[in-house]
Amino acid sequence: MSPVIYEQDFLRYYDKFYKKIINFILRHVFHRETAEDITSQTFFKALRHVKKNSPDIKNFNSWIYKIATNEVLMHHRKKGTKNTFSIEEEQDQFKCILVEQQSVAPEIYVDFMAVRQELKKLKPEESLIIELYYFEHRSYAEIAEIVNIKETTLRSMLQRSLKKLKERLQVD
């Protein structure tokens, strides 16, 4: 169990989790400015909560993902659609981000981009649990806590989502 988070320790936790959170959000929304906004909101919300209820925070890792997940879902609800960007726009964004890094060729992520395209067509909750499981490598227990459902429910939900994805990708 992680120690209780106090305000003065917050920046230490920020340094540790920033990259994970912005990548998690970025892989979902595929738009850099949007991802930065949601990340900022996530950490500011976390800071406000720490000020008031720091003794209640038992596991910062799961807790910050929970806030990020809620922010992403809220973003979708505000937009009214899953994603307003076209495939071409998303690919351009993706390339831009990778070019900034100047280390990786975009071609090696062709399979990921294909999966990502199909994930967009699932419900946000379904795509989120797949992303948390396969891209963020979270355990069932952690994901269940993040999305606030029972672990058994999560397993069956994940299987259903995978089936849908499989049908779309036609992977054997």
Added chain:
Amino acid sequence: MDKELKGIDKHLKNLRIPEADNKAHEKALRSLLSTEIERTRKRRNIFALSIVKYALPVAAVLILVFGLWFFVLRDFLWPESTVNIVSVQGTVYERTALDKENRSVLKQGEYKKGTVLSTEKDNTITFSMGKNTQVKLLELSQIELRTLGYSDTVENSSLFLSNGKIECSVEMPGTDSLFEVLTDYTRIRVYGTKFSVQVLDNKDVLIQVKEGIVKIDNFYRAEENVASIKDTVPTIDKELGELLDNAIITINKQQELRIDYKEIATRNTKLEDFLDQIWAVHLSPYAEEGEKKLGFRGIIYGIKAVVDPNEFIEQDLRDSAEIESEAEPDVEQPESTTESGAPVAKNETSLQIEETERKPQRILYLPTNAGVEQGLGIPSGWYKSENTNIFSWTDEVAHTGNKSIKIASADKRDRECAWAYTLTTDLPFGKQFTLKAFVKTEEIKGQGVCLTLRADDTTTASGKAEMYVTTQGKRVIKGSRDWTEYTINFATPLAYEINSITIYLIYLPNTKGSVSFVSAVRDLLYNPHLT
């Protein structure tokens, strides 16, 4: 994982996941969060500093002001009340709670509350309190100044007399004021009088009233009484009543009360008033053997609880029945041409006098209760010619107040009977005496009922009546009539030799039915203080 999903599972696990590195945003966001944290910290520090900077000095000033008021200004503006020594004879000691030993009292000085003053043999001390109150502590006495508080309009003083005797002359500025003397068993409250209190060696308390009125409570000490008695006591402190001029009261540890009045014969009205106010005290009609003065010994029911109150009532009834049956044989009327049981023949006077002398108090101490509202089982002061169940004191019907007295017989009776009331005090000599009464009848058949007044030169209705008047033969009271007012009066002003007036509600022979009676309320009956 299902077999069919193994392919997609493996495919997803083998995916190369892109990871971005957004250093610029990370740095900017970190800076913003850091600023926010710093701002919060400063805000908290400012709050803490403001408490130190403002609240603490304010609190310190308040404490200083309060302390100044409490220790300096209070004594200056509202000086603590003291007693002033007027005179000291011999050696008198004083001691406060802080003192281990007694100190000699100076010839002049002031003493605050909590001081204990004590005298030795043949020594006395006199001190003044408030404006016009003086207390003299006699020899071998000890008193503690419990409460001292005087202003222009109110004085409150409380002294505790543990032993010995004090004499007090009290004059209070207003009705809100109170001067009281406490002993182990008694509290004496005073509203302006001269009196003395003495605690005897056996802790009995002797209170002598020289002038004015004092009010007395007795204390009940539970630890000194057995449990069974405690159980019967609903309230442990009870007001005993007021003592008037020339009264001497003794209260002993057994909670027995003895009251002696000087000039008892002329002051019995006030005595009655006093006794009427005593809470639940049974007044024995028998003075103790050897008591030359008329005296009483009262036992407080609630505390002593040795006798059931009803037993006393029954005893009273038996006593009165004996008196009345001898006083009023169903006889013919000596003066009047009509029949009535009220007056008796002259030749029976000696017998009656003997009886009266043996039990004179029965008549002497009747409280004024013409309205028949007060009493315990029987209206105070009223008595019946016989002790049968045709008589009742009821609240079923009432005219003025809540009660009435009643005579009701289903069958015709062969002899008469009566409710009676004798007035012995504050008689309106030289004036007309009028009785106003209200009578309600229900199916009274036969001769009916009558109202009768008689006046005697004795304190009881005995022998030949000096003055006599009745409604019998003049006004028929029978049938069924709602409350009707009747007024009768003596033909001549009340003679000076008269010592008692007796009122009768007579249920004549050969009568049946129900009659209820309320004499006019006390003031209407006759109140010498109003005329």
